[in-house]
Amino acid sequence: MRPSLLDPLFASASALPGVGPKTGKLLDRLLGEPDRPARTLDLLLHLPLSGIDRRARPKVAEAPIGAVSTIKVRVTEHRPPRGKGPYRVLTEDETGDLTLIFFRANANWIEKLLPLGETRWVSGLVELFDAYRQMVHPDRILDEAGLAALPPVEPIYGLTEGLFPRVLAKAAAGALARLPQLPEWQDEKFFRATGWLSFGESLARLHHPQTPQDLAPEGKFFARLAYDELLSHQLSLRLVRAKAQVLRGRPQISDGALAKRILAALPFALTDDQAKAVAEISADLASDKRMLRLLQGDVGSGKTVVALLAMAHVIEAGRQAALMAPTEILARQHFATLKPLAEAAGLTIALMTGRDKAAERRATLEGLANGALDIVVGTHALVQEDVAFARLGLAAIDEQHRFGVHQRLALGEKGEAVDVLAMTATPIPRTLALAYFGDMELSSLREKPPGRQPIDTRAISVERIDEVVAGLARAIKTGARVYWVCPLVEGSEDSDLAAAQDRAEDLRKFFGAQVGLVHGQMKGRDKDAAMEDFSRGVTKVLVATTVIEVGVNVPEATIIVIEHAERFGLAQLHQLRGRVGRGSEKSSCVLLYAGPLGETARARLEILRETEDGFRIAEEDLRLRGEGEVLGARQSGAPGFKIARLDLHPDLLRAARDDAEKLLAADPDLTGERGRKLRLLLYLFERDTALRLLRAG
Template sequence: MRPALLDPLFSPLTALPGVGPKVGALYAKLLGQETIEDCRVVDLVFHVPRSIIDRRRQPAIMDAPEGEISTITARVDRHQPGGSASQPYRVYLVDDSGELALTFFRVKGNWLEKALPVDEMVTVSGKVDWFAGRPSMVHPDHMVKAGDGEAMPPVEPVYEMTAGLSAKVLRRSIEAALVRVPEFPEWIDPGVMQRHGFSSVRDSLLALHDPRDALDLDPRAPARSRMAYDEFLAGQVSLALVRQRLRRMPGVPVRATGALSGPVRAALPFTLTGSQQAAVADILVDMAGTERMLRLLQGDVGSGKTAVALMAMLAAVEAGGQAVLMAPTEILARQHFATLSTMAAPAGIAIDVLTGRTKGREREAILERIASGETQVVIGTHALFQDAVAYRSLMLAVVDEQHRFGVHQRLRLTAKGISPHMLVMTATPIPRTLVLAAFGDMDVSRLTEKPAGRKPIQTVTIQNDRVDEIVDRLAAALAKGKKAYWICPLVEESEETDLTSAEERFATLASVFGDRVGLVHGRMNGPEKDAVMAAFKAGDMRLLVATTVVEVGVDVPDATIMVIEHAERFGLAQLHQLRGRVGRGDEASTCMLIYKPPLSENGRARLSILRETEDGFLIAEEDLRLRGEGELLGTRQSGLPGFRFASLEHHADLLETARKDAAYLIERDPDLTSERGAAIRVLLYLHRRDEAIRFLRAG
């Protein structure tokens, strides 16, 4: 049960005055929810300003900075109405330095003459733009008589907005929401409170919505740091509770015999790298214990995670159990099936693949084989964990690309009464701070070397006006039997943007290369995608035009050229993932990043980092610095924490403190029954971490 203290904050947003269906739809969009019914008062309380307008600085007209909000006191000189309704109405103000034109559109009636009488001294505030050396202000935010300055707020918070919602309406709703914020019991350890100079939650939230200057909006400002710490603490306590619950369900010790892995290792066309061997050793030690393994295997693109996972799965089969490998997409699941079937062939084990596309009799037969234990290894999408799937003896679950599965999916397994050892793999190199924030309940292994024989990928940046040269280079390469990818950011052309779409680029390239070009994008159905990928893999097609659907795990070892169009539109980690689709064989490979000038500072930094290094972990740290953690792993809905207050760049020290505090708290008060434990329960509900509280009850 949510504590009654929080009821006013978890009331529907429509409980606030003035929030009806029309404005409600705008609020839902602003707050990232499907409908207004999904929005709560707390969502507005947590929607904090990102900047301020400071009206205390009042320059002379000719000193007003370009593109900035200025507050100007001057005399109304004359009115110049538009000749028709479609023409702008201008009012000219003058002071000793010069003249300012106030511009208004669609003016009805004579309200401007009343608001701005000629020869009256007025104070106006708004954004000043300069045209041909003359300043202009379109629709000022505020206009008052010069003596009525107090009617204009000297400092005004600026919030992230959505089209159609006015700043005044939002501010009114936020003020109504803040009235509902109660005094909370204190859940932070007194020592931590004192050391960081934190004030109470209520005072911190009120301070965040009432900034006095730019320093109040700094991520390290006391109010912001306090809320960041709460967010980290809620996350770390819930991870600690989940871990405690999962640990309570004993693991079945898995003792590897080498009977299956021995022949497989002997037949591999390569030797495992040092870091692969170390990871396998860690995994086998974990699985041999009575506690369940929860391990994150991080490996850069092409570092050989699949081989490590196979060794773990073979150990489970050697111990008489079953193993599953869950992949985020159909393409990836079927590819893992093809790769692992080949690698595991010397062990002679039974492998099946189960996805949402497996239907009818084929599906029933596979489900029977899984239930009887005849199938020893199952590969698939999250169809593997649906209610209809019963395992005879599931000992190991391997989850690929964890950032596409939240903690919730890990828990669904446990809820079925299945407590296998868990190995989670990701090719997205995650910086240590983010590992702590998102996967604090896991041990971590890192694969840091590339398998022997892999050559470095040469990365070059090219302006978009040189596309014809790239097509000529591709023609020469395809004539020599090479294979290439061409990645575009959109599926079809849109009027809003000038990005080249995959369909448009495919049409252009097909006119040059004919049926040697294929197209793959997310809107195609599974069989269509599979057919194109199979043709590309077999060499019937030599050039694959695609959207980022190929980003994860598409394995065509003889593809050696990657062209990425509008590279400036992609994140650093994503560009690195895409580049990793080439350079998987023993031939030298090239990645060409096509960009449209002029590049932003950030865009230039991203592309130059890619040119300089192939180290995924270094790239991930840089990406975190440049873009912030909310975007690092693609979408905010990725099961990773999209923080509202915390920033890993600015608050990493607080995360470390919160992690230690959460561990200490759960060790001393595992059921949260103490006075502080009760306060922590309020914190978990406030930050919507209440699924962790259900674990306490399920105990």
């Protein structure tokens, strides 16, 4: 049960003073969700984006041009418009004149607001026109009483159509008045060291800022609330994880005999990072706690081999293993990599996708159900109801952020105490890994297997496309194979983006039948056939959309051209570039861009030319784009922080993680004095699922 102390915050925002039905509907649109209206709490946590400083009170002659000033003036003359011109009001003080300009304004309203001969305060942007100072549509026109109520810094909020700034500010003030007196849940020593104010005082200062610095995301008021949010998130992650581990765990013991056979069949030795990851995973599997580990590795770092060694461990312990990939191309690629190694170790392996023939599917289902199959690789077809395992012990999920939470969980539900290994080829900045996957242990593969060649990366203007095509012609004559990546499938009149189908037609004029095409709208069989032709060298140029972004492995491909590179995210460009440089030949990546480049696009292309380190690239991507984009929009199951900014608050996240770990080690059920206070915090940031798990025992 939510403590009654918090009830006022979970009441509808429509019940606040001055919020009528019309404003209530607008607040619902801005802050509500499909199944619930906006609440007082939503208004409190909807913090200003910035503020307008209204503290400057200069004389007319001293008012800085191009800045907001609040000036005391006397109204000397009204000049109604001639034709379609503006309405002008002449005002003055002892230092000079200021003309107030109104377009399409109601004359009666202006005369009432600015009576001749009266003194008024006007606040707005001062500009110079024909050497005269003017203010177009003043933000505020006030008498002395109005000036007394003018906030020194006016908060600027995110709005929705029809909702006016002052209406939202008034509603936020009403919400603040409903905030109860809350106990301090932060550690006393830490709290004193930061110099922060309380939760309520920090909220009040952000909704009623005294200086523009009060609203800085790095400032102490914002930091206090960001830390509260991050701490609530880290606590809930750990509580959920602890419950999952306590409820479900089963040691899986192996002496490594199968792993030795696989290693003997490998054409290369494991890198130090791979060996370390295998050791970490083996320790998890042998433990009586359920494994939940994220294996992240840069492009081509050898995650699939690590996953196979983990599978060998559980198979030796008498269980089965499954590897689920988000696309059919990727599932087939994994199967092709794993099959020879698995069979060399005497393991049985099958592939399951949505396109299996009925007889194939029946045989696979039977093998999984009776235990004859050790390993299955597949798409989300693996989580369909009719798929049953005899004794599933390990669920490996590749590119796990591409699955919804329910799909990720569903595979683990196909057995008892199933250990979970999630994998991603998108290196995740440490900050994001803590926030989004803080319930998982983390293994990272930074080293490339021996023999990988560096990739020569160049940015070239699309105006030089003829030179690029001529260069490809020379390379193809020497046996090279080329990817050409486009952002769209087919052209449209309102888009200047190169389209894959159009580009394939263009390139066929030069290279004829040597040009293949693959994109996400093709049927699975056609996609596979196009990939197979390219892999076998039947086609030399493969025009593709980002369907080839992950998992596609053709070592003979040594050139990739990425058209409209400026439109792709940095991590995505890095993933695409990773399709080449997979063999022993020198490889190159051509980033074709259409100018003029914006600052962010230019920075992206520069970083890509400078480095192939996916982890550095991920950190830069976070800095340039923020966390919502780095992981591919807002995913189901992602934290969706309201206040915390992971690009600005990484230190706060680390501190919150340490704090949560220490606290739960000492008070795992949050029943101590601070623990009881922190339960309020979990309700405030709606992380109370963890509390329900605690109650469920």
